[in-house]
Amino acid sequence: MKVSRVERRVIFAETDAMQVVYYGNYLKYFEVGRAEFFRQFDLPFTHYIEKGLYLAVTDVAVKYHRPARYDDLLLIETRLTHVGRATLNLGYVLYNQDTRQKLVTGTTGHAVLDEKGSVRRFEPDFAERMHALVTPPDSSNRPRSRIHAHTPTGRQ
């Protein structure tokens, strides 16, 4: 499986006066999903950070299907959908873990930058490892059971 899964429970801080999760806070859940993907597939982005490089965000797209609410247990699925020489794209699907409903889908585009903001190519072995993890963006996956996120890395 080339998808990572992690759970996250909605807290008041993430909701707004419309009694749903604030639209900007889904980008935090995407960050949680992204970090989990890198951790689960052992992609050394913390190593990158130590070298002064970082994975900048170049673009984001989000579709809001159904609102998440206070105390909902979310399941965040993350896939790598494209790898370029210095760029990568990730896709996210957020589900309500209890109702199994799809709540939000989204994508983020990234580029590796150094401290001066210049684009840096991935190292060959790192690029190769990532290519093996790519899932075509239109292959729709659904969560099969609650158990999937309960891996040792699934804590957040």
Added chain:
Amino acid sequence: MKVSRVERRVIFAETDAMQVVYYGNYLKYFEVGRAEFFRQFDLPFTHYIEKGLYLAVTDVAVKYHRPARYDDLLLIETRLTHVGRATLNLGYVLYNQDTRQKLVTGTTGHAVLDEKGSVRRFEPDFAERMHALVTPPDSSNRPRSRIHAHTPTGRQ
């Protein structure tokens, strides 16, 4: 002019450890721009809220051109790019007020929902007023001078 302008200074709360504004926080600046647009053109969304209706977000797209940093003074421009029967689209351009550089562009799609989450059409006179404010999405505008945001409604 069918564009609203409002300034906002970046605070530490909005930045992250990469020493730039966190990518999700631009959606807060979009909200500031959106509220300013409605206020400046006297579109009674607060009246809508009092009636139990609200303007849900259906989709978001963002392009990150250059990072905003701590203490930067941002200029947020907002335009209405489309009005449907129960939907509308807004476009945003964020500039660094001092360097005049374009930092981030984005769009948000919205639908009017009632408390049960059902779509509600705009009232005819409201729709008519909004149609008069529409700017085609590809007409690129640039801020002309610092003075534009200094209207009495420009406080945030």
Added chain:
Amino acid sequence: MKVSRVERRVIFAETDAMQVVYYGNYLKYFEVGRAEFFRQFDLPFTHYIEKGLYLAVTDVAVKYHRPARYDDLLLIETRLTHVGRATLNLGYVLYNQDTRQKLVTGTTGHAVLDEKGSVRRFEPDFAERMHALVTPPDSSNRPRSRIHAHTPTGRQ
């Protein structure tokens, strides 16, 4: 043990340009700890919320001993330190799970309010259950091992 423990990993969204967790975001970690305390000891605050009541915050105090940083795994300990007729106080200690260092300590005061903002007394059986959970505020506790937060309720 009358203390709840839950882990939480720091994400970029929670840090600021000083490359530490933003001082206001520890109040989110306190909220995570508080929800975990109520869940672990089966205090039906979600039941309260369904009845239109809620646990307002009346005061907060925080001491920042050492900064938390990106990707740190935090351990959040929560204790109930006082129960009144319509009020309660909670105490929090945040540790770096890997270094065992104490990072932040804090307290929150709460009052049960109804939808009009009037104070409402706890129901007798609920008050009694809470009294059994009170830990005097000055009894310092330290986490003994990493294992404690890995209970089934420890996911966040």
Added chain:
Amino acid sequence: MKVSRVERRVIFAETDAMQVVYYGNYLKYFEVGRAEFFRQFDLPFTHYIEKGLYLAVTDVAVKYHRPARYDDLLLIETRLTHVGRATLNLGYVLYNQDTRQKLVTGTTGHAVLDEKGSVRRFEPDFAERMHALVTPPDSSNRPRSRIHAHTPTGRQ
């Protein structure tokens, strides 16, 4: 007057599902007030930041008197209440600008740290300038009129 005043309008991002401002977000308003105080009285903290120093937060206390709600226009008053060799304390009062009601009061304690986290004394001339700005913590002040925050520096 040794108090700074700045306005800020509450956005959805800052509220929560209880339909009030989330308790942690008042610390963002304190930050806005703090930055305004330093700007208004020309205290060169940005200069400090350029030298690799920063003003860490050592402790916070907040009292929540009345909730702020969506679209409320807040008035944030900030005073310097104590200056030590390497530390300072600030006091904050938040008002609803329209009802004149006091909503939240608070204090923050700070220490000047260098990049290694070591405490650094204030430079003598800087300390002297700050001492002239100190307001005893218990001298209660009230806003006199709406006009006060409308200075050129009052934009946020």
